[in-house]
Amino acid sequence: MALISLEDLDRLDDDQLEDDITDNPEPMDEEDRDRLLTHWQAVASTHHVSVPPDMTVPIQEMTRNQQQREPLPFTPVSSHEKMGEVLYEERLYPAGHWACVTKGEDLYEQSISMGFMKLMRFICKENSAGQTPPPPTIYIKKITLPFIYMCVCVCVCVYISLGRYLGMTVPVVTNVHMMEDGNTFQKCVQTAYFLPAEFQTNPPQPSDSDVTIVHREPIRVIARTFFGTTTEETLTRQISLLWEILGATNDLRRDEYLVAAYENPGIPRRRNEIWFVRRNP
Template structure:
C-alpha cells in the first residue's frame, strides 16, 4: 500500500479535525489530532500515513498558506468559446529536488516520492530548517515502446524556492537528488480531479487530439503538474507536453 502524497497534506481546519476524531474517546493533543485527520483522508485514497509523519504534517499545516509559485514566461494561450484549450510557457533553468519511484501503480509511485520530498522540505536537509513549498509539484512520466503504457519509474520533483536556488540544501535521504534542469518549453492543458494512470492517460490522448500531429512535441515523456490537495473539489492539475526546442 502506498503512502499518502504531499498534495494530501494541507488544507485542513479545526472543524475537519473534530469530524475525524469524533469516534475516538481518548483525549488527543494537537499532533495526534493532525495525524488522525490525515490518516482518515489517507484511508479514502487507499494509502497509509506512518506515525513518524506527525512532525512534517504539523509543519506543512502551519505553513500551508506560504506557497511560492513556479515562475514561467507565457508564450501563447489557445482558447475556444472561452475555454482554455492549452497554453504554451517557458519555465526557467533551476534546481529541483527529485525522487524516482517505481511502484506497481503510478499513483503509488508519486505518493511514495511525495512523502520523501515532504520530509526533505520539513527539516531533513543540510540547512536543518523548513525550506518552504513551491507549486506545482511535477511528476515526469516515461512511456513504454507502445506509446500508451507508463513505465513504472516516475520522477516526482519540486522546484526549490528562490531563496535556495543559488545554494541548494542537501537532502538527508539518499533517494532524493538535487538536479539542475535547463529551461523547458511546454504545452499545458488544465484538468480537474484525481491524478491516476487512467486519468492522466486520458488527458494525454485528449491533448493530442487538440494539438494534432507534430514532430516538435515529445511522445516518450510527459509531465503532470499538481496544484491543490485532494480535499479540494475538482482540484486543478495540468498535463504538460514537452517541446523539443525552445
C-alpha cells in the same frame, strides 16, 4: 501529486479539525498532532499507502505553513482559446534546481504519494540548510612519560544534523515516462519539487539518499488544465485529449509527459495540468 501529498494539506476543514489548527502558527499539542496524523493515514489508506508515525512532524510543519507557497516562475509564450475557453497555454520555465524522488510502486498513486512523503521530510528539516559546522572532534588520548602516566579523558561530542523548513513551491511536478507502445506508463515515476528562490544558488543537501538535487535545463511546455483526480486512467485520457486538440506534430515529445498538481484532493474539481514538452526549448 494527487493523493497523500501537498494537496492533502488543504483538505482539513472545520468538521475534521474544529479548533482550526491549520491556521495556528503556534506548535500543536499532542492531541492536534495525533488528529493530523490520523487524518493523513485515513486518506492514504484509501489509496493503499501507509503513513508512518515519523511523518507527524513534517505533516505538522507543512500544515502550519500551507498558506505560504511560492509559485514556479515562467514566461508565457502563447494562449489558445476556443469560444472563450482556454484550450492550452505555451510556457517557458527557466533552468533551476529541483529535489527529486523516483519510486516504482504498483500503482501510480502509490509512487507519487511515497515520493512526496520523502520530499516532505526534506522540506521539513532533513536538509543541510541553516546548519552550523560541527564542533571540533574531541577524543581520548593517553600520553606515557618516564615516571609519569598521564591519561586525558574527555567526553566525545555528537553532532546531530538538522536543517530548517525550506518553504513550499507549487506546483509539484511528476515525470511520467511511457513504454514503447506509447500508451502504457512505465513503473518508475519521478516526483519533483522546485527549490525556492532563496536556495537556487546554493541548494541544501538532503539527508536521505533517495532525494537527489538535480539541475534541470529550461523547458518549454504545452499546458492544459483539467480538474479532478490524477490516476493512470485519468492521465491517459487527458493525454489523448490534448493530442486530439493539437493534431499531428513532431515538435513535442511522446515518450515523457509532466503532471503539475496545485490543489487539495478534498476538492471534487481540483486543478491539475498535463504538460507536453517541446523537443527544442
